[in-house]
Amino acid sequence: MGEKLYNKLNNKSILNLKQFKLQIYFVVIYLILISIFLGGYDINNNNIVEYGWVAWVIIPLYFLMFFCMIHTIYFLSRCITTIRNKKEGYGWYMLGFWVFPIGIWIIQPRIIDLLNKDSTKQNTI
Incomplete structure (x- = not known):
């Protein structure tokens, strides 16, 4: 979805698609590796010695993963607001992506409209 939205941007210099893809790969690989090798983790003051x-190593990588997640949400939100050309903040879209099961009900129809809008124009030409 991020790549399709990025391809519809007129000014592609405002966002970096390669960074977006790398961040998604990092998050997925990090979560898979932590699940396989550590079975997840619960680090707190009582068990950090264990x-x-x-x-x-885990704690800085966790913060990097969290940054990557926030930035991918920012990327998608910024793409949507830029394509819609409306003077609305992208913070609402970020919040909608963050509370995924509920927020997607509001965001999904707008994304479908954006993706279908240009495809119908291309089919009529």
Whole structure:
């Protein structure tokens, strides 16, 4: 979805598609590796000694993963608001993506309209 929205942008210099893809790959690979090798983790003050030096690797990677998730949501929200050409903030779209099951009900019809709008114009030409 992100790539399709990016391709509909007139000014592609405002966002970086390669960075978007790398961030998605990082999040997916990080979550898979943590699930396979550690079975997830629950690091707190009481058990941080059990993790040892691995905690010093996990915690920064967790913050990087969190940043990547926020930035991918920003990327999608910015694409939608730029394509719609309306003076609305992209914060509402970010909130909608963050609370995914509920927010997508509001966002999905707008995304479908954006994706179908140009395809109907191309079919009539």
